[in-house]
Amino acid sequence: MDNNHQTGSAGWRSPSNIALVKYWGKYGKQLPQNPSISFTLSQAFTETIVRYESLGYEQDKPLVDFYFEGKPNEAFKMRIEDFLKTNINEFSKLKELHLSIESRNSFPHSSGIASSASSMSALALCLCSIENQMTETVSNQDEFLKRASHLSRLASGSACRSVYPKVAAWGSSSSIPNSDNLFAVSLTNIHPVFDDFHDDILIVSKEEKSVSSSIGHSLMNGNIYAESRYRQAEDHTQQIYSALQNGDLRSLGKIIEDEALTLHALMMCSDPSFILMKPNTLEMISRIRRFRKNSELPVYFTLDAGPNIHLLYPDSCKNDIEGFIERDLLSLCEDGNIIKDQVGSGPIEINSFSL
């Protein structure tokens, strides 16, 4: 290979994830104030293919062309350039590259689903593959994913958990061996009930969020409850991890609902304050709790930093929950929109788009 003029490409499909213990608050260079744990999803994913050409000379940042779903997209291009420029020293060959990036999501852009976890992890995985190609390195799978998780984190914190199958944890916690603030780790000794756990995303509103995650995280700095929140997240991490190992759905369910409501409570008492739940979010929560009480089925909700409900339940309840959604929840979703997702097996390498 002519080392002054290398060309090639890399492609990855990477999924979104849903946090059970929430990352909310960061410091320094994208370091989390508390540990978080998430399910990696399967149906909500991004596919990214990066073509690269080495220009043979260095610049302060790589040249980037960015196409989202076939069309040039300036806003995404700027976010990616900013990430690459800030982290230029992570990957020395980057300075010489012209990158042509094309990305597609399996879910509609304005569906109320945050795409940064899937899109930034897909991009980071492509960059790691390119790095290996250019330096002719064959890293083992564990090292490769650790590096991809590290780079994903620098682009968007929650993205670092998406590179692993099923369940991942990010942030150092006394209850998780090898956990680290710099990258996520895979949690492997998980009870089989979670292998095909469901996450139905009930779209209450497709509107773009009124507060970005970055602003939300920064508001934790002045929040008077911050320190007790970080302690609570550490306790929840330990409790959720043990519920995940034992298949204890009731303990898991109680904590994930606590986590969702705490996240929104923190936003409501920050300065300025934000209320991201909508009336239909609250109505759904009360219907879910009523249904759970009457049916005694292990079905629980969580929320991201937005109004949409994630309904979590084991596969054994699938038929009952389908009926419950049709009867009681569908009419509260915007345009009857639901994205049915499940715990998934993590990113895969691709040569062409499937979307």
Ligand code: DP6
């Ligand atoms: C509420 O990962 O989007 O979804 O690091 O600023 O990109 P940045 O934030 P981001 O925050 C996600 C917050 C959350 C909880 C979670 O996924 O843990």
